Amino acid sequence: MSNHKKIYPKGVIHGRFQILHNDHLKYLLAGKQLCEHLIVGITNPDPSQTKYNEANPHRSTKFANPLTYYERFLLITDTLLDNNFDLTEFSIVPFPINTPEFIGNYVPLDAIFFLTIYDDWGRKKKKIFDQLGAQVHILRESPLEEKGISSEYIRQLMLEGKKWDDLVPRPVIHLLNKWDIRNRLKKIRESI
8 A cells, every 4th residue: 555644543444344345445546545443334244233223224134234244354364354454454353233332342433433324224324423522534425326236236236147257356357256245145145
């Protein structure tokens, strides 16, 4: 990564990353440009922490969460390393957004919390971070229709056997094919 002076010593970025795509990578890179050490929080780290939320109801479904924490950890690690991050420049941790009182057990609350806001769910997360006393740096705020790529769209393309690999970083293509995620998505869909 760049050697120029960063604004913050440490920053926190979070997401489900169910499937890590090119816009996620832009989000991660934007956060890293502003801090020396980037802490990447993976939300919904296990099914017991996946809860319905009226601000974003689809995020709690089984189809919206086909990857394990460990699989997402590998996707993020391989993608960041492929984009010239050094292992000393980032950490990846669980991020219990559904039980915000525990967030401080996983990330330092004195770090800067990077956030993008597109909808009520983004605004709700901003309130959560404000209530925790965390400093928030909004990377982008725009209407949902300007969000760009969504993991939901990629999962649907995979399910339908359509082209999806140009929407994700190179390491993600390899791992999703290795894990046969398309077949996993088909099985989840059939079980619903």
